[in-house]
Amino acid sequence: MTDDDAASQVGPISVLVVDDQQVVRKGLVLLIGMLDGIKVAGAACDGAEAVELALKVRPDVVLLDLSMPVLDGVEATTMLRERLPDTAVLVLTTYADDDSVFPALKAGALGYLTKDADDDQVEAAIQSVHAGQTWLDSVVQARLASAVRSGEVVPTRESCPRGSGVPAPALPDGLTPREAEVLALIAQGLSNPEICARLVVSRATVKTHVNRIFSKIGAVDRAQAVGYAYRNDLVGKG
Template identity: 50%
Template sequence: MSAERGGAGPAGAAEPVIRVVVADDQAIIRDGLATVLSLLPDIEIVGEAADGEQAVALAVAEHPDVVLMDLRMPVLDGVGATERIVREVPGTAILVLTTFADDDSILGALRAGARGYLTKDAGRAELAAAVRAVARGQSTFAPEVGALLVSSLTSVAVHPPTTPADALVGRFPQLTPREADVLSLVGDGLSNGEIAATLFVSVATVKTHINAIFAKLAVRDRAQAIALVRS
């Protein structure tokens, strides 16, 4: 995981280097983040991804300490990529950096296993501090994100969710929360395009989740999945 470089510290040991993958579908933002972080002596950029599938592949290949993850990406969105990285490379921390600071985005990322959440207007010092914090195993949130999170969790505590997807998580614990969301919508008869629009993800991401659902529940097709949901 962490390498060493830079000058020796007080005890003569080099500072540990935090290995980072940057995932964002906008090249100018991705390149800018990589450039800013690579200027820091304790951070090394080991890969850049333009979509969620690339982020997962890089995480599996490089075992970085941190993946800086955008949420709205093609092929596989940031929530789906986070779920897979947390499952397949558990030593890697996910730090979400996105334009969106709404309740659904925050809770979706945290339920998937993200350790931190910043918005893209974060300054250089705030970004660097967040990367270092999640690499140490800490959680970190932008102030506005923290306020929304407290509000959302308080609401959940007072009014526990009873959505169809929540019930499916209880019935099929092998599914991730996002897969339960997709299965619930499949059970409602929605097409892949309609599910993608409802969840604000790409059709390709929906197909990835549906393939995983079919494998985990041992169903052959959509009809069997719908029958299982409605049983």
């Protein structure tokens, strides 16, 4: 682990809680506040408030109900992923039906929990999506796999994310989609400051991505990274 990797993991994971039901919202705030290594960054009662508050507090994870007034969870997820690409979205809902599962995953949610999840599941889901991994409730996994087998949906990166139990097109050497995007920009000749401007993220974030990319692909400099990108047909990912 590099110094930058270690620095990026210092401090608790900050979570923004979003649910239109006051009892549920307060319960989640209380639960999350009791988890080790996780803190509550704020709470919102609808999707519009969630986006506005997230832009202010910049949480690591947004725990988001899907059925809300003003702006529903799917629309809020889309806006959050566009405006805060380094914030992971973990959706929470009463139902595990495909009417809400597939749009949420397509919008960019990394995790999907049903409201009967226990505290251990909530904790594990938050930690997983913060690490860039997918977390799907077991009921959701089963429903998604069934839909793919029956031809209801065609497996894609969005509908079959990592950890879903359904194969997704894999990137080489464990690269995440974001890391592949950064690598493609390096191969296109962009400097770290230029990548920051292109992706609208901090220099520290880009530096962390670059360090992780080099570690995964075994590159010692940008020239080797560029060669790797071309060999693995990743240049068009940025």
